[in-house]
Amino acid sequence: MTDSGTLPSHRVNIEFLGGESQTISVAEDESVLAAAKAQGVPILHQCESGSCGSCIVRLTSGELVMRSDVAASLLESERAAGMRLACISNPKSDCNIELEYASDAASLKPSKAVVFLDAIEWIAEDVVKLSTELAEGDWLDFQPGQFVQLQVPGTDAYRRYSMSSTPAQIPKLEFLIRVLPDGVMSNYLRNEAKVDDTLMVEGPFGSFFLRDNARRAPLLMIAGGTGLAPIMSMLDSIRGRSGLKPRILVSFGCASMDNLFYVDELDLRKDWMAGLQTRISVDRGRSERDIVIGNPLQAIGVDDITEDTVAYLCGPPPMIEASYAHLSQLGVRAENMHAEQFIPS
Amino acid sequence: MSEIKAVRRRANGENSARRNDAKTQSSYQPYIEAEWGFINHWYPALFSEELVEDQVEGVQICGVQIVLRRVNGKVFALKDQCIHRGVRLSSKPMCFTKETISCWYHGFTYNLESGNLDTIVGNPDDKLIGTTGLTTYPVEEVAGMIFVFVRDDDFADEDVPPLSHDLPIRFPEWSETFPHPLWPATPSILDEHAVAHGIHRTGEANWRIACENGFDNAHILVHKDNSIVQVNNWVLPLGIRPASADCITTFEEDGGPKGLMQWLFTDRWDPVLENKELGIKVEGVNSRLYRTSVVLPGVLMVENWPEEQLAQYEWYVPITDDTYEYWEIIVSNCATEEEKTAFKYRYDRVFEPLCVRGFNDCDLYAREAMQDFYADGTGWDREQLVDTDVSPITWRKLSSKHNRGIAQPPPGVQGKVKASSIRLKNLSSGRAPGYLVDKIDD
Numbered sequence: 001m002t003d004s005g006t007l008p009s010h011r012v013n014i015e016f017l018g019g020e021s022q023t024i025s026v027a028e029d030e031s032v033l034a035a036a037k038a039q040g041v042p043i044l045h046q047c048e049s050g051s052c053g054s055c056i057v058r059l060t061s062g063e064l065v066m067r068s069d070v071a072a073s074l075l076e077s078e079r080a081a082g083m084r085l086a087c088i089s090n091p092k093s094d095c096n097i098e099l100e101y102a103s104d105a106a107s108l109k110p111s112k113a114v115v116f117l118d119a120i121e122w123i124a125e126d127v128v129k130l131s132t133e134l135a136e137g138d139w140l141d142f143q144p145g146q147f148v149q150l151q152v153p154g155t156d157a158y159r160r161y162s163m164s165s166t167p168a169q170i171p172k173l174e175f176l177i178r179v180l181p182d183g184v185m186s187n188y189l190r191n192e193a194k195v196d197d198t199l200m201v202e203g204p205f206g207s208f209f210l211r212d213n214a215r216r217a218p219l220l221m222i223a224g225g226t227g228l229a230p231i232m233s234m235l236d237s238i239r240g241r242s243g244l245k246p247r248i249l250v251s252f253g254c255a256s257m258d259n260l261f262y263v264d265e266l267d268l269r270k271d272w273m274a275g276l277q278t279r280i281s282v283d284r285g286r287s288e289r290d291i292v293i294g295n296p297l298q299a300i301g302v303d304d305i306t307e308d309t310v311a312y313l314c315g316p317p318p319m320i321e322a323s324y325a326h327l328s329q330l331g332v333r334a335e336n337m338h339a340e341q342f343i344p345s
Numbered sequence: 346m347s348e349i350k351a352v353r354r355r356a357n358g359e360n361s362a363r364r365n366d367a368k369t370q371s372s373y374q375p376y377i378e379a380e381w382g383f384i385n386h387w388y389p390a391l392f393s394e395e396l397v398e399d400q401v402e403g404v405q406i407c408g409v410q411i412v413l414r415r416v417n418g419k420v421f422a423l424k425d426q427c428i429h430r431g432v433r434l435s436s437k438p439m440c441f442t443k444e445t446i447s448c449w450y451h452g453f454t455y456n457l458e459s460g461n462l463d464t465i466v467g468n469p470d471d472k473l474i475g476t477t478g479l480t481t482y483p484v485e486e487v488a489g490m491i492f493v494f495v496r497d498d499d500f501a502d503e504d505v506p507p508l509s510h511d512l513p514i515r516f517p518e519w520s521e522t523f524p525h526p527l528w529p530a531t532p533s534i535l536d537e538h539a540v541a542h543g544i545h546r547t548g549e550a551n552w553r554i555a556c557e558n559g560f561d562n563a564h565i566l567v568h569k570d571n572s573i574v575q576v577n578n579w580v581l582p583l584g585i586r587p588a589s590a591d592c593i594t595t596f597e598e599d600g601g602p603k604g605l606m607q608w609l610f611t612d613r614w615d616p617v618l619e620n621k622e623l624g625i626k627v628e629g630v631n632s633r634l635y636r637t638s639v640v641l642p643g644v645l646m647v648e649n650w651p652e653e654q655l656a657q658y659e660w661y662v663p664i665t666d667d668t669y670e671y672w673e674i675i676v677s678n679c680a681t682e683e684e685k686t687a688f689k690y691r692y693d694r695v696f697e698p699l700c701v702r703g704f705n706d707c708d709l710y711a712r713e714a715m716q717d718f719y720a721d722g723t724g725w726d727r728e729q730l731v732d733t734d735v736s737p738i739t740w741r742k743l744s745s746k747h748n749r750g751i752a753q754p755p756p757g758v759q760g761k762v763k764a765s766s767i768r769l770k771n772l773s774s775g776r777a778p779g780y781l782v783d784k785i786d787d
Contacts, residue, residue: 114351135351171354198351239375242385242497242750244504271372274597274746 010062010091014041016103017211026091032057032064033086042103046110046205048087050074052160053341054206055086062095073341075317077324081334100338101207105143110203113138115150115173117197120189124254124261126179127226128189129164132199134171140203142167144210144237145230145312145340148203150175152184153192158202159185162314162340164229166236173201176229176261178344208314208340210234217308218247220332222296222323224315227342228252228262231314235269235276245275249304253281253296253315257288295319297326305330313339373741377725378751382407382552382663385500385749386642387511389545389660389672390493393486396420401446403435403782406495406670407663408755410435410782411482413491414457416443421457422482422493425782428462429453431757437785441466449785455479488534488541488676497750509535510602513638513646513658523594523606527634531648531656532678540685541658542692543674544701547780548661550712552643552669554719555661557740558708559645560607560637562614563733567707573651573699579632582616583625586733589613593739603747604640605739641744651675651700652691662780663752665760667720670780671709673701 007028014036015021026035033055036043045055050072059082066072066079067088074085084097115132123129134140140148144166149158165174180186208230219238223231231250238245254260259282266278279299280291287293297319309332313323320339327337371377388406390413396402401414403425412425412435425433427448437449445463447454452466461478465471483494485508494505509515514523516530525531534541548555558564562585568574569581587593592613595605608614619626635650645659660672675696679685718724730738754761760768760778768778776783 116351116353133354136354138351196353240751243500244385244749268372268374271742272375272745 011094012062012064012091013094013096014043014057015060015096015098016105017098017100018102020103022103028090028092030090031087032084032089032091032097036086042105043086043099044101044105044205044207045087050085050088052205053085053208056207057084057086057089057097057099058082058335059084060096060098063092064089064095064097065092073317073343075321075324075341077321078339081324098335099207100211100335101209105207105209108141108143108146108204110205111140112200112202113140114198115201117193117195117199118172119195120193123176125258127259127261128177128179129261130161130175130177130189130193132173132175132201134173134201135198139171140173140201141170142204142209144233145208146204146206147208147230147340148173148201148205150185151200151202152188153197153199154188155184157184160205162206162208162230162233164232166233166240168237168240176226176232178226178342180344183344206340208312208338210237210312211310211338215243216246217310217336218306219249220300220304220309220311220327221248221250222300222311222313222315222319223250223252224296224319225254225259225342227314227316227319227340229314230340231312232262232265234312235273239269239273245273247275247277248273249277249279249300251279251281251296251299253283253294253299255283256285257282257291258285260291263289263291295322297323300326300330302330305332307331307333308336310336311338313337315342317341317343373738373745375745375748375751376553376741377722379553379744379748380551380666380722381752381754383642383744383748383750384409384752385494385496387485387492387494387506387508388642388662389490390422390484391491392543392545393489393491396491399440401435401438401440403433404670404780405664405758405760405782406493407752408665408758408761409495409752410758411493411495412446412782413484413493414438414440414446416457420484420486420491422484423455423457423460424479424482424498426479426757427451427453428477428479433782435782435784437787488539490534490541490674500750510600511640511642511644512602513640513644513656514596514602514604514606522596523638525636525648527610528649529654531646532654532676533656534658534674534676536678538678538680539676540679540688541674541676542689542696543658543672544697545670545672545780546709547664547777548669548671548709548712549667549777550669550716551666551719552661552663554715555669555671555708555712556639556643556645557737558712558715559659559661560639560736560740561733562607562609562637562736563731564708564711567711568704571699571704571707573704574632576699577633580627580630581632582618582627582630583620584617584733585609586615586617587613587735588615593735595739595743597743597747602640603743604638604644605736605743606638607636607736609636610634639740641747643744651696651704654678657700664780665758665778666754667716667763668760668778668780671705673705675701 009025009027012026013023022041024039046052050070114135119131121129147162161175164176221231281294396415410425439447439449454464456463460481480498485492515533636648647657656676662670677688
């Protein structure tokens with residue numbers, strides 16, 4: 001038990017998916033995550049500073065306040081729906097919080113490893129597909145949708161990227177990386193990266209991964225830009241698993257035709273999965289084939305939603321924010337929306 | 346672990362090299378991965394007469410070992426691999442009650458209906474009892490054939506489709522879509538008066554090679570000397586070429602079989618009668634009019650074959666990745682005992698010796714002849730296909746999209762380790778790898 005001295009403690013009950021729950025004691029000036037770690041309750045986390053979003057929880061009763069002195073990545077719409085980031089949240093009363101995963105989800109403990117670069121392919125004007133392989137003796141497991149940190153060679157800088165490959169492909173790890181005009185990883189990829197380079201990798205992290213609890217529910221996946229990476233991992237994992245496959249609608253958008261990638265890859269998945277539909281959009285400029293002008297969210301209407309639709313959203317913060325609002329309005333339940341924000345860096 | 350010490354992995358075996366190779370990623374990549382077959386489908390397991398009351402038999406389908414037992418007329422199917430030490434229950438059947446089957450080795454006793462571990466003969470208070478069990482497989486019995494739904498261990502009961510979804514399309518309900526002006530509605534084994542006679546035997550090839558042979562229109566060359574052809578004075582064309590983009594129609598609607606129909610003997614296919622280069626010309630073509638279709642998980646129907654108002658069905662049931670059980674049946678509707686007797690007589694005297702064996706024996710050796718080319722996986726890249734191969738290509742795409750799962754190389758079953766001492770011992774004593782369990786002789 002932690003002892004905070006002067007400030008009172010509250011009982012916070014943590015409910016995992018599947019019904020298991022554990023109660024911890026948290027002082028008013030202590031974060032729920034810190035208390036959970038100290039008391040051995042497995043909440044997924046990574047940065048512990050309010051930015052990565054891994055430690056997201058849902059408050060169902062009580063008062064749980066996020067610190068106002070840090071810039072949290074939680075969206076206003078998420079906060080209003082009861083979401084909190086456990087690493088920067090302090091209880092003001094006894095609380096009940098829910099997690100979207102089972103208590104064994106955090107059993108994949110992050111570890112460090114080395115990867116070799118197998119290939120660096122430019123698949124759009126500003127997107128690189130990075131193919132890597134774990135070094136002999138190294139291993140790193142993950143769930144489809146999760147991310148790792150890659151260290152930029154020769155620097156102390158780490159950047160977060162989701163795998164576009166599946167756990168079944170380990171020791172191969174693939175990433176879809178947006179290359180910015182400037183930035184340490186971007187500059188490395190553009191100017192220096194070559195086959196057989198080694199990079200440090202640490203992971204897995206993140207609570208954005210394919211849920212196993214609703215195997216029959218139709219899936220709606222909305223991806224903006226390289227936010228497609230974790231979606232590809234999920235799609236290929238669903239194809240590889242046993243049992244009936246759910247109906248899946250993927251709506252994928254990029255800024256323009258020059259930024260668009262993986263149209264052929266998505267077409268292939270349609271050949272491989274009878275229940276998969278895709279919609280592809282670009283924000284502006286010309287388009288071709290079935291590609292529409294607009295954003296991936298506009299492509300989704302009420303006919304695409306059922307009461308048990310499970311949505312996976314991955315892209316820039318404004319897209320996530322708009323998706324929450326739009327999909328809630330269309331009738332997707334808040335607990336069935338899973339999101340990951342991609343912030344270029 | 347440090348950056349300096351990191352070393353490259355050795356290239357590890359054939360699988361990682363080919364599975365995700367971008368070059369081989371094509372629209373039918375899942376088909377190429379389906380070495381052990383498509384799982385979560387209905388397959389024939391035995392003829393009804395091969396499993397009499399109280400009999401126990403063991404088979405292997407898609408790498409899944411399955412034990413069947415008939416009790417009070419009803420057939421039950423369980424995974425044939427004791428949870429305790431993995432032996433096959435069927436290799437030395439032991440049943441103490443009508444409701445159970447026991448493992449002959451340590452007495453683990455399973456409920457036939459639920460698969461649950463009900464008791465252990467010599468250890469009735471063990472904590473394991475009631476907590477675990479064997480996967481069960483749904484069973485249907487029609488027209489003298491026992492069908493089993495071969496599924497993944499976690500495939501839910503409520504998701505099991507009806508048998509009709511994994512059988513050829515039926516007539517007359519499909520007559521409008523696929524008109525057959527040259528013959529009456531083709532019989533189906535699901536028809537009320539259907540009678541099926543046939544055989545099943547083990548072929549030494551991958552099931553996909555066998556299946557593609559079944560509806561490959563370019564291979565009639567191998568059949569030109571067959572007795573059934575000669576005795577009927579049929580004169581076959583040299584080949585049949587696709588003459589139109591709509592020479593094949595796929596059917597992919599929900600709630601029914603997924604497959605393809607070939608519009609044979611319409612103007613969408615051209616018989617080839619002459620090869621000038623070789624100076625060969627066929628005069629007076631006079632061959633039987635038939636039509637082939639194939640549905641998932643690999644079921645061929647040859648309509649109007651080998652005679653009027655008959656159909657031949659074939660299955661190429663994967664046993665391992667290099668053996669398959671070849672099923673050939675001829676279906677007829679026999680409303681009366683006289684019709685049944687007459688059909689059985691003609692089957693025994695004509696169809697089995699001249700068609701099911703004589704004619705199709707050529708297919709068996711043709712598939713075996715292809716096996717080495719495809720066995721190490723490189724054949725799928727190296728084959729150079731021509732326009733008559735539109736049939737297998739369409740099938741590969743269709744089955745890639747609509748299969749209910751790709752069977753994984755199964756843990757701990759016969760035939761996975763190719764050069765195991767047991768396999769070699771059996772071979773050296775004259776027993777080829779087979780479909781039925783090897784019973785223990787004592």
